Amino acid sequence: MWGQYSYGIFVVMIAAAIAFFALAKERDDLHKLLLIDLVEILSIGIIALLGTDLAEALILPGLTVGIAEQLALTQIYCTKEGIKTKSVKGLNIEVIVKADAPLILSIFLVVYGMILSGFTGGAVAGLGLIVLFISRSYQEDLNLLEMASGISWALWIFAFFVFMFLPEYWFVALMGAAIGILLKVTVKMSLVGTMWGENRD
């Protein structure tokens, strides 16, 4: 076990060395940003090598922090290079049969997501809603959805407090957390590509 882990670490270290070498050679700022993303993956790889439940729990915050830094740097890059924000009006993906196909697909994905529940279920159901939204050039006020996401997130956090303070009600907390995260991820993901931060009048 320890031997396998050492080999794994060794391979990741070689990959890290290659990535850092590329980073040192690169002169273009945008390419550096892209290479940094590759380097970032390796830190997740090292955590994943643990291969335990703990590792799984550590990957998510690690990934979140990495993405947050990446987004911050991207924003600085845009400001630094004077790239102006363009107003984007949705993705407008062309779907041949607008009436039925996206609807059937999204219903299938949402139902399947409900059955899966939890984080994965939320991602699947959210994907279903994205399919629906991008194929129908939706023009509605989505702030309500945003609020629903916030409330379901609060439910998730509340369930965690039940775990901590009233462990005997763990089943209620488990259900609350599962439903909360399902709703939160579904709603958040469905907003990807539909809310662009512009003011809809």
Add this chain to the structure above:
Amino acid sequence: MKTVISIGGVPSYILEFGDELVYFTPYTITLFLLALTFTVLAIISRPEKQVDIAFGGDAYRTKEISLSEMRFRRFMAIACGLASMGAMVTGDIFNFTLFTAMVGITNVGIVAAVKSPHVQDAAYQYGLVALSATVPLFAGAAVYAAATGSLSMIELMKNTVPAVPFLAKAMLVVGVVGEGMAPFYAAKAEMFRAPGAPYVIMCSLSSLLIFLRVVEVVLLG
């Protein structure tokens, strides 16, 4: 029999919240109070305006800074203070690395709103260093977990777990150094051209506090 050197002293208070472990020693409480004081100062103090004096004459001019820019920087300084406070009191190695990474982001954020190309460029380059430093930082925490089976600093203190490999400690320190300590600190020099005194001070203070804490962490176990 290995001897454990602890500069933190005996923990006077331990709060175990699942894996959210918080403890106070005389050492960490001092650092925590320092971070708290400076966060409060960042909240209540009024930012200064930078004055440029023309060489060889009497002319001087103050730089105009917009209110929205100052608001954003104050928010980032407070976030930086909160992340530093978290890093001071946490008893979990991985949480410590997360807080350190957060301090790295907020340090960039404090100066990123400044509309000077020099400052922007320096912040970008420093951001690249901070981002690549998360590799040794998280790797260090992962090797801690692999070698000892625990991320709890209390367990490390009790001396009941296997010894932490030197590699893990080295990676943790390299990661912290990359997030804003010397020698990469030099990359920040240009960032300090950013006007607005109390907020820029938060960058250096948070780096100092994180460095003082990591010294305690690597001496455990």
